Amino acid sequence: MKPELARALIASQFPQWRGLPLERIGAHGTVNAVFRLGEHLTARFPMREQDLAAEAAAARELLGATRFATPAPVAMGSPALGFPHPWAVQTWLPGTMTSENSHADNQALAYDLSEFIRGVRALDTRGRPFRGHGRGGHLPDHDGWMETCFRESETLLDVPVLRKLWAGFRELPRESPDVMTHGDLIPGNLLSSGDHLVGVLDVGGLGPADPALDLIGAWHLFDQPARDVFRAQVGAGDLTWERGRAWAFEQVMGLIWHYHETNPLMARLGRSTLHRITTAD
Template sequence: MTITTEQVRSLIADQFPQFRGQDIRELGTAGTVNAIFRIGERHAARFPLRITNPADCLRNLEQEIEASREFHGSCPFPSPAPVGIGRQGAGFPMPWLVQTWIDGEVATADGLSSSPDFARDLAYLIGALRKVELKGRTFSGPGRGGKLTDHDAWMKVCFEKSESLLDVVRLRRMWKRLRARPPSRADAMCHKDLIPTNLLVKGERLIGVLDTGGFGPADPALDLVAAWHLLNRDPRTIFRETLGVGDLEWQRGAAWAFQQAMGLVWYYKDTNPVMAELGRSTLSRLVEAEL
């Protein structure tokens, strides 16, 4: 989907009159799911980029709002708070979301990769999320966070698509080792997508967390992908020691990072260079670690 600033201005003026007259501007981001528009200085609107059934889209947004509110109330760092769901209109065929704006610079794969302070902040974030009560909830669904072996078919596609891009022979051997790690005995509450573009920084500190609508139960190792996406060897060790991660969980975290990174390089090589390069840098860290 595409949406223009003029369409957004019309939708906001019609459905969120409290923001009428405020400056509306589109943000250039590396995101792949939503177009983001700033509303004045304190709010933003998210518009889905993938066409789905409007009813399904609405249900997804309602679930995201519930998860985001729980995350917002539990996270030790600022995160966007939902304001409301917008309806179809002005030529845009799906529901959309308005939320509060969080200031900060989007993290990059290597921007704070050598920072001990940033490593400790990431560990503090994940530790705080793990303390949120499950309330009987368990992981469900086809996404990351359950059994590693459930992703074999997708990994087969990734290896085939990456033949001309990566050392697939070596990477196949690596996945064979990583996928064999047994699943976690108990779920924990996880952000589920701690990639650089979902983290805001200032100086060498974490100051905000984005894309919180997936907050829910999963393998506790899932959020450890942040260590491989964002940190070099020594800060990674600080991160691991601060969080108190054992060998098996650490290896599963590496496996989840590997699974995610393998899908980024080939899938986004022509459409999103930032995400493709993230995949490459994460794989390089994993290979260097000789897991």
């Protein structure tokens, strides 16, 4: 999305912000075009249809539930000027976006991330079920998607080996009921200050799911020593830990081929996480 269109939409619908500086951030994003608006706001323009009202409700539910900053909804924009989707303004969160290598050996961030996950799990599901799509339900439900990933990855990866890995992952039984999860703890959604986690972005996926789902963050971020610390702090038994590895595998198998040419940062994340998954003790 061009900054000129973002600026025009903001000026026409929220004239009080028309004079604020506007800067595109997170160019590696795959779901939203995100702009920093002044010192304290962020404007998010979806690249495809999204339920922004539900995302705002999720953001309000998580706000203040942990000591880590999360975005607060501020305003909702409407489709206009050729932009086809509703769009949102949220609070800006300070911090530096993590990467697959930025905290690989950092046990302090491993402690912090485990604390965030425990805080999210402490939220009440209020009887809500898993929404029935995406990661976090039943692993075998993703067989079709994984078959697509294997087919598309034949020139990029050792697919026969990875098929065998999935064959084992998909059989892992579920031992625990749904808990509240963030749902997408990838490095691009985690903000740090030095060694510590200070904020978490993209909270619209908050909801009940497999407790193993948020463990994907450990595979995206940490090498073995820090990952061991994270596991101990989050309290993951053998089966839950292995299911977390399986959910991370399901995610990265899509990142590598899908973004191979269009988004090198996401493809690189996929390869890094896949290496951790396939070389873990």
